Amino acid sequence: MNKLALKDEILLKVEKPARYIGNEVNAVVKDKGLVDIRIAMCFPDVYEIGMSHLGIQILYDMFNRFEDVWCERVYSPWVDLDKVMREENIPLFALESQEPVKDMDFLAITIQYEMCYTNILQILDLSHIPLKAKDREGQGGGWGYPVVIGGGPCVYNPEPIAEFFDLFYIGEGETRYRELLDLYKECRRSGESRKEFLRKAAKLPGMYVPMFYQVEYKEDGTIEKMEPTEDGIPKTIQKEVEMDISDTYYPKKPVVPFIKVTQDRVVLEIQRGCIRGCRFCQAGQIYRPVRERDVGMLKEYAVEMLKNTGHEEISLSSLSSSDYSKLPELVDFLIGECGERKINISLPSLRIDAFSLDVMGKVQDIKKSSLTFAPEAGSQRLRNVINKGLTEEDILKGAGLAFEGGWTRVKLYFMLGLPTETEEDIKEIGALANKIAAVFYETVPKEKRVNGKVQIVASTSFFIPKPFTPFQWSPMCTKEEFLEKAYMTRSAIKEQLNQKSIKYNWHEADISVLEGVLARGDRRIAGVIESAYRKGCIYDAWSEYFHNDAWMEAFEECGIDIGFYTTRERSAEETLPWDFLDCGVDKEFLKREWEKALEGTVSPNCRARCQGCGANRFGGGVCFEGRSGT
Amino acid sequence: MKVRIKFAKTGAMRFIGHLDVMRFFQKAVRRAGIDVAYSEGFSPHQIMSFAAPLGVGLTSHGEYLDIEVRSHAGAEDMKQKLDRAMVEGMEILSVTALEEGTKNAMASVAAAEYSVRFRQGYAPDPGWADRLLAFYGKPVIMVKKKTKKSEAEMDIKPYIYQLSASGEGDDAVVRMMVNASSSGNIKPGLVMEAFWKAEGKELPEFALEITREDTYTDTGVDGDRHLVPLDAVGTGF
Numbered sequence: 111m112n113k114l115a116l117k118d119e120i121l122l123k124v125e126k127p128a129r130y131i132g133n134e135v136n137a138v139v140k141d142k143g144l145v146d147i148r149i150a151m152c153f154p155d156v157y158e159i160g161m162s163h164l165g166i167q168i169l170y171d172m173f174n175r176f177e178d179v180w181c182e183r184v185y186s187p188w189v190d191l192d193k194v195m196r197e198e199n200i201p202l203f204a205l206e207s208q209e210p211v212k213d214m215d216f217l218a219i220t221i222q223y224e225m226c227y228t229n230i231l232q233i234l235d236l237s238h239i240p241l242k243a244k245d246r247e248g249q250g251g252g253w254g255y256p257v258v259i260g261g262g263p264c265v266y267n268p269e270p271i272a273e274f275f276d277l278f279y280i281g282e283g284e285t286r287y288r289e290l291l292d293l294y295k296e297c298r299r300s301g302e303s304r305k306e307f308l309r310k311a312a313k314l315p316g317m318y319v320p321m322f323y324q325v326e327y328k329e330d331g332t333i334e335k336m337e338p339t340e341d342g343i344p345k346t347i348q349k350e351v352e353m354d355i356s357d358t359y360y361p362k363k364p365v366v367p368f369i370k371v372t373q374d375r376v377v378l379e380i381q382r383g384c385i386r387g388c389r390f391c392q393a394g395q396i397y398r399p400v401r402e403r404d405v406g407m408l409k410e411y412a413v414e415m416l417k418n419t420g421h422e423e424i425s426l427s428s429l430s431s432s433d434y435s436k437l438p439e440l441v442d443f444l445i446g447e448c449g450e451r452k453i454n455i456s457l458p459s460l461r462i463d464a465f466s467l468d469v470m471g472k473v474q475d476i477k478k479s480s481l482t483f484a485p486e487a488g489s490q491r492l493r494n495v496i497n498k499g500l501t502e503e504d505i506l507k508g509a510g511l512a513f514e515g516g517w518t519r520v521k522l523y524f525m526l527g528l529p530t531e532t533e534e535d536i537k538e539i540g541a542l543a544n545k546i547a548a549v550f551y552e553t554v555p556k557e558k559r560v561n562g563k564v565q566i567v568a569s570t571s572f573f574i575p576k577p578f579t580p581f582q583w584s585p586m587c588t589k590e591e592f593l594e595k596a597y598m599t600r601s602a603i604k605e606q607l608n609q610k611s612i613k614y615n616w617h618e619a620d621i622s623v624l625e626g627v628l629a630r631g632d633r634r635i636a637g638v639i640e641s642a643y644r645k646g647c648i649y650d651a652w653s654e655y656f657h658n659d660a661w662m663e664a665f666e667e668c669g670i671d672i673g674f675y676t677t678r679e680r681s682a683e684e685t686l687p688w689d690f691l692d693c694g695v696d697k698e699f700l701k702r703e704w705e706k707a708l709e710g711t712v713s714p715n716c717r718a719r720c721q722g723c724g725a726n727r728f729g730g731g732v733c734f735e736g737r738s739g740t
Numbered sequence: 741m742k743v744r745i746k747f748a749k750t751g752a753m754r755f756i757g758h759l760d761v762m763r764f765f766q767k768a769v770r771r772a773g774i775d776v777a778y779s780e781g782f783s784p785h786q787i788m789s790f791a792a793p794l795g796v797g798l799t800s801h802g803e804y805l806d807i808e809v810r811s812h813a814g815a816e817d818m819k820q821k822l823d824r825a826m827v828e829g830m831e832i833l834s835v836t837a838l839e840e841g842t843k844n845a846m847a848s849v850a851a852a853e854y855s856v857r858f859r860q861g862y863a864p865d866p867g868w869a870d871r872l873l874a875f876y877g878k879p880v881i882m883v884k885k886k887t888k889k890s891e892a893e894m895d896i897k898p899y900i901y902q903l904s905a906s907g908e909g910d911d912a913v914v915r916m917m918v919n920a921s922s923s924g925n926i927k928p929g930l931v932m933e934a935f936w937k938a939e940g941k942e943l944p945e946f947a948l949e950i951t952r953e954d955t956y957t958d959t960g961v962d963g964d965r966h967l968v969p970l971d972a973v974g975t976g977f
């Protein structure tokens with residue numbers, strides 16, 4: 111075991127010291143003398159969240175399979191340790207070697223949500239790496255600091271954080287890292303500078319090096335153009351996709367944390383992408399086309415991963431598990447495999463129907479579990495607008511079946527502030543919840559009601575338009591509008607006959623507004639993020655550490671108008687900050703979908719009828735299903 | 741069959757708390773492929789009992805847990821399989837079988853032996869060992885013992901079964917055998933605090949480095965104390 115980076119006095123003082131000592135089962139320790147490249151892989155949030163993320167485990171496994179690479183993990187120190195590290199000037203370290211991140215070749219940060227942006231600055235700052243890429247050059251060819259790479263869904267609009275990164279990897283990590291690492295080795299061997307390496311990297315597919323691009327703005331604040339600053343740097347960058355996801359990197363031995371983390375189980379990613387095309391959903395667009403993993407591979411991995419981790423639970427992961435074509439076969443296999451060994455199976459994101467209820471009845475304690483529906487909008491009209499193909503009939507039928515089967519708890523998820531939403535649509539949220547309760551009282555006779563009544567929990571979040579969705583042009587509500595909608599929902603529920611059976615929760619509005627700015631922001635937002643960070647903002651995703659006042663001050667100081675990024679309706683002709691990226695679906699398709707949304711017309715899913723989104727250019731997945739020989 | 745497992749917890753593992761050690765062993769038993777018995781009911785759990793919880797920051801060469809197994813291929817095989825499922829700092833020291841009706845690990849604990857060392861910069865003043873022994877020689881050692889509800893004065897002398905001290909500077913070490921049963925558990929830090937207080941000083945927060953050397957059960961009859969390590973009551977299989 112390497113010497114711990116933190117002395118006992120610190121580890122005994124902070125909450126959960128196990129976050130900082132490494133040494134977990136399946137953590138990879140290599141001889142640093144025998145590798146050429148060292149990578150610190152970072153999830154900029156607390157250990158328990160970061161350790162629950164599948165993408166990091168996939169890349170960690172991939173990098174460590176490369177003999178010349180040692181990849182380690184690093185997470186955000188919790189606020190207690192953050193303070194100590196600043197006071198005592200202790201550099202942030204990677205868990206496995208306990209050595210400073212600053213001495214690594216790469217710091218690769220996965221960016222899963224906008225509200226972690228200040229934590230990215232925390233990571234850089236605690237690592238003693240200059241926050242801005244341009245300040246990392248300097249002496250020795252500029253190799254004094256690791257190359258800072260960003261990846262993950264937020265890089266589909268990297269602009270607000272562009273100046274903090276040397277490079278962004280756009281798309282799925284399985285495909286191009288080897289090339290990038292080889293290029294790095296080559297550049298180091300031949301004594302080239304950091305800048306020269308980045309220049310060459312910018313020419314690899316999927317790589318975006320912000321420093322080689324310049325943005326010009328119009329008088330009205332919108333983008334005039336974004337151009338490469340040098341010849342040979344590509345004007346647009348297409349995302350990377352792993353088309354053969356049954357024969358690629360996937361961890362057979364994921365790291366097993368000592369402390370309880372959010373996702374304390376084996377996670378089996380059964381497919382990537384989603385055929386549904388809900389118009390608010392970014393994941394549904396950027397992971398196109400849908401690719402299923404081979405069921406044989408999944409069975410093999412399930413067995414191996416359970417054996418290698420000792421976890422007592424396995425969870426299937428995908429955006430919409432019910433759409434996986436071999437689901438019955440896989441679930442049967444898991445039930446057989448896991449029953450004897452007392453392993454729990456969890457099946458999130460299932461559509462509620464006879465099949466899923468049957469399966470859930472086998473793998474869960476019905477008394478303790480709840481049914482989840484995500485209608486997202488209260489009325490059918492608005493569900494058509496967002497292309498959520500879930501009808502009231504589906505919901506009531508599913509709920510009825512479930513109540514007969516013994517379920518008594520229902521969770522409902524809605525969004526407020528969707529495009530075209532009216533008061534009527536909001537009232538329908540109350541009505542729908544009420545109808546579900548009514549189904550319970552009609553279906554289940556008094557003497558059979560387990561807890562006496564049905565418990566319905568309706569939750570609303572606020573709609574935030576995201577890049578590369580048909581709603582990327584949509585205005586977003588103000589905080590006041592959001593809150594008004596939440597109060598309207600609350601009173602709509604209060605008016606219902608069965609209101610005693612319905613509980614209502616809503617999300618915080620301040621955070622949603624900020625997330626909206628960060629999601630569709632441009633390069634001018636970077637100053638605000640840095641300023642908020644300097645004012646002490648970190649862990650913005652944690653409501654107890656979110657300081658809206660500090661953020662508002664930061665906007666003020668930077669002279670940035672929030673409304674420009676949130677409430678303003680963008681014209682279809684506007685150059686959007688992320689237009690230089692190509693996420694695989696055509697802008698024309700998104701425009702068509704935006705127009706259809708405003709008309710309230712639905713689009714069938716990929717399997718029912720291809721909508722010609724453009725993702726078939728990748729030559730596989732759902733776009734070519736059932737078409738043999740071509 | 742009931743099996744008693746003795747393990748060591750050293751190095752970085754001293755920062756893993758008791759509940760997490762329990763979770764660690766549940767997963768380790770699965771990784772090792774031990775045919776462990778489960779409780780009945782909808783959410784079955786492994787039948788497992790730990791001896792005395794070890795505080796965060798302490799290391800140990802004598803921790804114990806009992807599990808119930810349905811089948812096995814001998815103690816040596818089980819020990820090897822478990823040891824392969826460990827991480828650095830966790831080591832399986834012995835695996836023994838318990839007779840039907842033996843009290844479980846937790847109920848068996850009577851005493852624990854500790855060695856106490858001093859972190860760098862916290863070494864006691866010269867001549868400390870003699871003074872500690874003189875302190876221990878007193879008939880009554882009163883301390884304030886804090887429980888969740890109250891703070892009470894109590895005499896801990898009867899709960900300290902043995903105490904020795906030796907060395908100077910970095911080699912200074914105290915060894916003590918104290919009551920570790922659920923009714924009269926004494927922490928070694930409490931004894932050291934009392935000594936510091938008797939010296940007219942406050943024991944600094946991070947001064948001590950404590951190792952539990954072993955955990956003992958009492959096999960004596962008629963009130964005669966006869967302490968043996970917890971695995972001494974088990975047999976090979």
Ligand code: SF4
Nearest residue numbers: 716720721723726733
């Ligand atoms: S090209 Fe057609 S089938 Fe393929 S992802 Fe796009 S809409 Fe779906």
